[in-house]
Amino acid sequence: MKVALFVPCFVDAFFPEAGIATLELLEKLGCEVDYPLQQTCCGQPMANSGCEKDAAATEQLFVDNFAGYEYIVTPSGSCTHHIRDHLTAIEQTDTVRQVRTRTMELVEFLHDVLKVKALPWARFPHKVGLHNSCGTLRALRTASMSEIDEPFFSKPMDLLNMVRDIEFVMPARPDECCGFGGTFSVGEEPVSARMGYDKVRDHKQAGAEYIVSADSSCLMHQQGCARRLGLDLKFIHIAQILNGAAA
Amino acid sequence: MKAVDHVAGSKKFLASEDHVSFHDRRLWDLRQGRDAQMRAIPEWQELRTLASQIKEHTLGQLDHYLEMFERNATANGVKVHWARDGEEHNRIVHEILSQRGVTSLVKSKSMLTEECEMRPYLEARGIAVVETDLGERIQQLDDEMPSHVVVPAVHKLSRDVAKVFADKLGTDPANADPYYLAEQQRETTRPIILGAGAGMTGCNFAVAETGAVVVCTNEGNADLSANVPPLHIASIGIEKLIPRQEDLGVFVRLLSRSALGSPITQYTSHFRAPREGGEMHFILVDNGRSARLAMDDFWYSLKCIRCSACMNTCPVYRRSGGISYGAVYSGPIGAIIDPSFDLKKYSGLPFASTLNGSCTNVCPVRINIHEQIYRWRQIIAEQHQLSYAKTMAMKMAGHILQHPMVYRTASDMAGIALKVLPRGLSYLPLNVWGRQRENPVPPAESFRQWYLKNRKQDTSA
Amino acid sequence: MSSRDSILASIRAAGRTPTGHPQVPTFDQYHPVALERFQTSLELIGGRWQAPEPDIMELAPFVRRLFPDGTRFCSVVPEVASDYELSSFRQPAELAQVDVGVVRARFGVAETGSLWISEAEYRINALGYLPQHLVALLDPEDLVGNLHHAYQREDFRQARYCVLMSGPSATADIEGVLIRGAQGVRSLTVIPWARPR
Numbered sequence: 001m002k003v004a005l006f007v008p009c010f011v012d013a014f015f016p017e018a019g020i021a022t023l024e025l026l027e028k029l030g031c032e033v034d035y036p037l038q039q040t041c042c043g044q045p046m047a048n049s050g051c052e053k054d055a056a057a058t059e060q061l062f063v064d065n066f067a068g069y070e071y072i073v074t075p076s077g078s079c080t081h082h083i084r085d086h087l088t089a090i091e092q093t094d095t096v097r098q099v100r101t102r103t104m105e106l107v108e109f110l111h112d113v114l115k116v117k118a119l120p121w122a123r124f125p126h127k128v129g130l131h132n133s134c135g136t137l138r139a140l141r142t143a144s145m146s147e148i149d150e151p152f153f154s155k156p157m158d159l160l161n162m163v164r165d166i167e168f169v170m171p172a173r174p175d176e177c178c179g180f181g182g183t184f185s186v187g188e189e190p191v192s193a194r195m196g197y198d199k200v201r202d203h204k205q206a207g208a209e210y211i212v213s214a215d216s217s218c219l220m221h222q223q224g225c226a227r228r229l230g231l232d233l234k235f236i237h238i239a240q241i242l243n244g245a246a247a
Numbered sequence: 248m249k250a251v252d253h254v255a256g257s258k259k260f261l262a263s264e265d266h267v268s269f270h271d272r273r274l275w276d277l278r279q280g281r282d283a284q285m286r287a288i289p290e291w292q293e294l295r296t297l298a299s300q301i302k303e304h305t306l307g308q309l310d311h312y313l314e315m316f317e318r319n320a321t322a323n324g325v326k327v328h329w330a331r332d333g334e335e336h337n338r339i340v341h342e343i344l345s346q347r348g349v350t351s352l353v354k355s356k357s358m359l360t361e362e363c364e365m366r367p368y369l370e371a372r373g374i375a376v377v378e379t380d381l382g383e384r385i386q387q388l389d390d391e392m393p394s395h396v397v398v399p400a401v402h403k404l405s406r407d408v409a410k411v412f413a414d415k416l417g418t419d420p421a422n423a424d425p426y427y428l429a430e431q432q433r434e435t436t437r438p439i440i441l442g443a444g445a446g447m448t449g450c451n452f453a454v455a456e457t458g459a460v461v462v463c464t465n466e467g468n469a470d471l472s473a474n475v476p477p478l479h480i481a482s483i484g485i486e487k488l489i490p491r492q493e494d495l496g497v498f499v500r501l502l503s504r505s506a507l508g509s510p511i512t513q514y515t516s517h518f519r520a521p522r523e524g525g526e527m528h529f530i531l532v533d534n535g536r537s538a539r540l541a542m543d544d545f546w547y548s549l550k551c552i553r554c555s556a557c558m559n560t561c562p563v564y565r566r567s568g569g570i571s572y573g574a575v576y577s578g579p580i581g582a583i584i585d586p587s588f589d590l591k592k593y594s595g596l597p598f599a600s601t602l603n604g605s606c607t608n609v610c611p612v613r614i615n616i617h618e619q620i621y622r623w624r625q626i627i628a629e630q631h632q633l634s635y636a637k638t639m640a641m642k643m644a645g646h647i648l649q650h651p652m653v654y655r656t657a658s659d660m661a662g663i664a665l666k667v668l669p670r671g672l673s674y675l676p677l678n679v680w681g682r683q684r685e686n687p688v689p690p691a692e693s694f695r696q697w698y699l700k701n702r703k704q705d706t707s708a
Numbered sequence: 709m710s711s712r713d714s715i716l717a718s719i720r721a722a723g724r725t726p727t728g729h730p731q732v733p734t735f736d737q738y739h740p741v742a743l744e745r746f747q748t749s750l751e752l753i754g755g756r757w758q759a760p761e762p763d764i765m766e767l768a769p770f771v772r773r774l775f776p777d778g779t780r781f782c783s784v785v786p787e788v789a790s791d792y793e794l795s796s797f798r799q800p801a802e803l804a805q806v807d808v809g810v811v812r813a814r815f816g817v818a819e820t821g822s823l824w825i826s827e828a829e830y831r832i833n834a835l836g837y838l839p840q841h842l843v844a845l846l847d848p849e850d851l852v853g854n855l856h857h858a859y860q861r862e863d864f865r866q867a868r869y870c871v872l873m874s875g876p877s878a879t880a881d882i883e884g885v886l887i888r889g890a891q892g893v894r895s896l897t898v899i900p901w902a903r904p905r
Binding site: 056228 | 254275562597600601602604609625626627638641644648649654675680682684687690698
């Protein structure tokens with residue numbers, strides 16, 4: 001199966017290990033992975049700031065890079081949400097529509113398309129707090145939401161449960177937003193920081209050694225908060241654990 | 248009119264750990280109360296859908312239902328008035344009161360009357376107005392807007408209330424016991440209720456087929472305000488209409504469960520006709536609602552039943568407090584209706600959000616709140632209401648990210664200490680990021696650099 | 709153009725497409741008529757359920773015993789004698805002197821522990837709110853299962869004023885502390901007692 005890999009701008013710049021792990025994991029699972037070299041960004045930062053017009057050219061570049069692939073996989077829930085739900089600054093041609101519907105977040109792809117049942121190389125003997133970003137949770141619906149009385153389900157947890165010796169700890173507020181929110185993180189810095197502090201403290205009091213997420217942006221924010229607070233917490237992208245990272 | 252600075256307001260609120268931690272915990276408790284009620288009612292999602300459909304149906308024929316309501320209320324002996332805006336509403340109220348020589352008015356909670364700024368209008372004309380709801384009374388005495396539509400003084404601690412009451416009511420400044428304070432409010436307000444010339448209430452639901460107004464309180468202060476004085480005036484936003492009496496079953500079952508996690512408010516009061524020897528007036532108020540009805544992206548906000556579930560769940564509201572929004576309506580619902588009152592003044596509110604979507608999930612009438620917040624951002628940007636700095640940052644980001652060569656040059660990290668974010672990420676200024684967080688540490692190489700070293704492929708581009 | 713006409717015109721100009729009014733079910737399967745359910749719901753919202761001893765013939769002494777310190781009873785039910793002639797009240801405000809009001813609810817709602825009371829029951833509406841305490845008689849036969857059933861009743865259409873009273877007056881406006889007996893009655897006591905036949 002051939003897939004194209006989209007590595008978002010901040011993953012490229014700050015969390016290349018998440019991109020590398022994604023690539024290696026997809027290859028281990030039998031995919032042939034292309035990485036279109038002219039890719040940059042999906043346009044989310046501009047669109048979420050109200051500047052859809054400024055996002056248009058970036059969105060067009062995204063479509064141009066990924067047109068023609070059957071699957072476009074990215075280790076970012078928020079970008080996937082933007083592409084599928086908000087990539088509307090450009091004319092909606094058939095190609096655009098196709099690229100939009102074919103873009104999948106990594107967990108979605110592993111769970112729903114590859115239907116992964118085993119990860120024999122994966123072992124992570126640590127206490128882990130799972131952070132489902134609001135994008136993956138409420139937009140992409142990769143897990144059940146506490147506001148709705150629906151039966152419990154969690155695609156990321158299904159995958160993480162295939163990892164040997166992993167142990168989950170539950171924070172008191174499992175799906176409260178961590179406060180990154182894109183430009184909110186600087187545009188509303190006081191509340192953003194407070195939300196991040198509350199989030200990492202919650203995971204810490206639950207006993208987490210690691211916080212794992214499908215979104216590096218959330219992790220970047222939480223890590224910044226934890227470090228400033230002097231909390232002994234480590235942060236890791238889900239791709240890394242599934243790919244066999246030991247720590 | 249300057250834009251409301253939510254960030255500054257939030258910083259002020261966050262400066263007091265006692266206040267913000269209580270506020271956050273208290274409202275999260277209410278959210279959890281709502282969750283427990285939801286789990287106890289197997290038909291919860293169906294009720295939400297019914298409520299949404301009934302409201303949508305009503306708003307689709309609002310003129311028809313308003314006329315029906317007026318006809319029935321009039322036949323019941325109620326005098327019905329219409330007000331285009333807040334100013335007209337206030338004039339009508341004043342006319343009714345002054346014609347009858349009323350100089351003392353008591354009222355129960357009504358966000359609409361706050362919208363109309365009725366109290367200062369009447370007070371300037373010699374009519375004393377006393378709020379009977381405890382939370383509203385605290386705010387009135389403190390000369391501050393209510394911060395929450397259901398619990399107006401939730402941002403205050405009991406010691407703050409003790410100070411207000413000591414200053415304004417002469418209570419014991421050293422006594423911050425809530426029971427004592429509530430009793431003081433009861434004792435000082437009661438004589439005013441007993442001597443008032445008129446009582447005003449708001450309206451939770453206006454039933455078209457019977458001409459009745461329904462008001463939900465926990466204190467019974469609407470019942471006091473309406474049943475003790477000889478004259479009752481109810482202010483009704485035109486979006487409060489529902490078609491049938493039996494529709495109340497859906498809304499009354501959803502309202503208090505969503506708001507407070509209790510099955511029903513202590514008093515659900517129905518006013519259909521004046522009592523023998525009494526007088527009743529209804530004022531139907533537009534004040535921008537019919538204009539909002541015409542907005543394709545935002546008319547859904549008119550379904551709102553003012554339950555406050557969105558505020559209770561909102562992680563931003565809980566940590567910034569309602570006062571920081573500078574408007575009658577705060578939190579998520581405020582973010583989507585306030586810009587329709589004044590786009591410039593409230594241009595910052597749709598950005599006081601992470602677009603996390605929790606509000607939409609708890610809304611009993613299924614308003615797509617977070618989607619409307621996103622849409623307002625586009626309008627605010629189009630209308631040049633973004634800050635200059637933000638506009639420039641977005642233009643620059645857009646320029647860099649659309650040109651792969653420019654982006655890659657900007658991203659080149661090799662051996663350079665992180666002083667500024669890669670220009671493609673310049674919309675996250677590090678001096679702001681770094682106030683309360685450590686800056687992200689740049690890796691030795693970017694993904695792209697690693698890829699070219701380890702996996703280079705000849706892809707045509 | 710009058711304000712009325714201008715508002716209606718503005719609404720029509722909004723151009724919203726009418727949609728259908730949904731059928732509202734009564735959800736009976738979840739909410740049976742049950743006195744026990746009423747009692748639990750009532751107590752949840754701060755009301756008191758006081759069933760008299762099974763063999764008592766006279767209700768009045770039982771009610772009086774519930775309020776040993778209360779001397780001024782204003783009753784509008786035949787079962788309990790009133791300390792006041794109702795006609796002696798010229799203004800509703802005068803009911804503020806009453807310690808205990810006694811009224812009969814027309815019906816109750818099991819789902820929420822609510823009592824339905826109108827001006828026909830109160831005689832003077834303020835009786836439900838100005839006395840310090842309220843006692844309400846409820847015939848156990850006068851019960852509906854849930855609010856959907858309540859709102860199908862004609863009673864609402866005939867009453868000028870009516871209330872679904874669910875417990876005593878309450879507030880939690882000061883630091884979230886729940887206070888029963890805010891501005892209205894400090895307590896609500898419900899006594900199961902059949903209607904006079």
